[in-house]
Amino acid sequence: MSIGNSPEDDRPPIEDDGPSIGRALQQARIAAGLTVDEVSSITRVRIPIVHAIEQDDFSRCGGDVYARGHIRTFAQAVHLDPTPLVARYDAAHGGRPAPTPAAPLFEAERIRPEPRRPNWTAAMVAAIVVVVGFVGFTMFSGGDKGKGGTSVAEGPAQQKLPSASALPPKPPAPKPTPSDSAIAAVPADKVTVKVTAINDKSWISAKDHNGKMLFDGLLQKGDAQTFQDGQQVDLILGNAGAIELYVNGKKIDSKFEDGQVERLSYTKGDPQAG
Structure with a gap:
C-alpha cells in the first residue's frame, strides 16, 4: 500500500524572484545608514521584532494585521516601497481575508408633505395695515404744510475747518533697520x-x-x-x-x-x- 502526498505538498511553490522581505528591508536599512536601534526609534517597533522581521520571522508581530503594519512602517523608514513587500507577505500567508458584506439598509418611507394653502387672512391684515399707515402719513404731512418755516437763531459764523484733502500729507514713518538681535x-x-x-x-x-x-x-x-x-x-x-x-x-x-x-x-x- 503506497502512501500519497498530503494536500499541502501539492501546492505550487512560491516563486522567489528576489531577496526575501526581511533581506530586502535589511539591505535598505544598511543603505540608508540606519542602525536597528534607530529604525526601532523611528517606527516605534521593538528592537527584537525588528531583528525577527529581518530574519523573515513574523511570529513575534502578533498576527497578520500587525505584521503588515510593521512591514509597511519599516519600509517607509528606510525609503522603500512597501506595496510589493506587503503583497509578497500576503502571497506567502494566504492573502488578505475577504471583507464582511455590510447588512442591507432599509430606507425609511418618506412622507410627502401636504401642499400649503395660502393664508388669505394674514394677507388681508397686512393690506389694511399698509392702507392705515399711508392715510396717517398723508394727514401728518398735510398739516405741516400750513405752518410757517422754523426760524433759526443767528449766532457767530462758524469757522470753516479745512478739509482733510487740503491738509499736507504726513511724512511716512521711518522703517526700522533690522538687526541680528531682532532676527x-x-x-x-x-x-x-x-x-x-x-x-x-x-x-x-x-x-x-x-x-x-x-x-x-x-x-x-x-x-x-x-x-x-x-x-x-x-x-x-x-x-x-x-x-x-x-x-x-x-x-x-x-x-x-x-x-x-x-x-x-x-x-x-x-x-x-x-
Missing part, C-alpha cells in the same frame, strides 16, 4: 533649533546634551518643531532634503538631498554642524 530673537544662553518640513514628510529624532529624547516621530509637510537645550541639540533627519533648519535664529543654508539621512549637532553661538 535671532532667541535666548543667548541656550541653543534653539527649529525644524520645518517644507517639501515632504520626514522622520525626525532630537536629543539634548544628556541623550534625553526631545522628539521622535514623523513631521508631515508644513509641520514644525522647536527644540531647546542649555548646551547641545543632536538631530537625525530621515529625509533631510525636505527639512528647513533655523539654529539660534539663523537659517542653515546647507543643501540636503531628498532621502538623505543627516546626523547633526548644534551648540550655542553661531550654528555649526557637528
Whole structure:
C-alpha cells in the first residue's frame, strides 16, 4: 500500500524572484545608514521584532494585521516601497481575508408633505395695515404744510475747518533697520533649533546634551518643531532634503538631498554642524 502526498505538498511553490522581505528591508536599512536601534526609534517597533522581521520571522508581530503594519512602517523608514513587500507577505500567508458584506439598509418611507394653502387672512391684515399707515402719513404731512418755516437763531459764523484733502500729507514713518538681535530673537544662553518640513514628510529624532529624547516621530509637510537645550541639540533627519533648519535664529543654508539621512549637532553661538 503506497502512501500519497498530503494536500499541502501539492501546492505550487512560491516563486522567489528576489531577496526575501526581511533581506530586502535589511539591505535598505544598511543603505540608508540606519542602525536597528534607530529604525526601532523611528517606527516605534521593538528592537527584537525588528531583528525577527529581518530574519523573515513574523511570529513575534502578533498576527497578520500587525505584521503588515510593521512591514509597511519599516519600509517607509528606510525609503522603500512597501506595496510589493506587503503583497509578497500576503502571497506567502494566504492573502488578505475577504471583507464582511455590510447588512442591507432599509430606507425609511418618506412622507410627502401636504401642499400649503395660502393664508388669505394674514394677507388681508397686512393690506389694511399698509392702507392705515399711508392715510396717517398723508394727514401728518398735510398739516405741516400750513405752518410757517422754523426760524433759526443767528449766532457767530462758524469757522470753516479745512478739509482733510487740503491738509499736507504726513511724512511716512521711518522703517526700522533690522538687526541680528531682532532676527535671532532667541535666548543667548541656550541653543534653539527649529525644524520645518517644507517639501515632504520626514522622520525626525532630537536629543539634548544628556541623550534625553526631545522628539521622535514623523513631521508631515508644513509641520514644525522647536527644540531647546542649555548646551547641545543632536538631530537625525530621515529625509533631510525636505527639512528647513533655523539654529539660534539663523537659517542653515546647507543643501540636503531628498532621502538623505543627516546626523547633526548644534551648540550655542553661531550654528555649526557637528
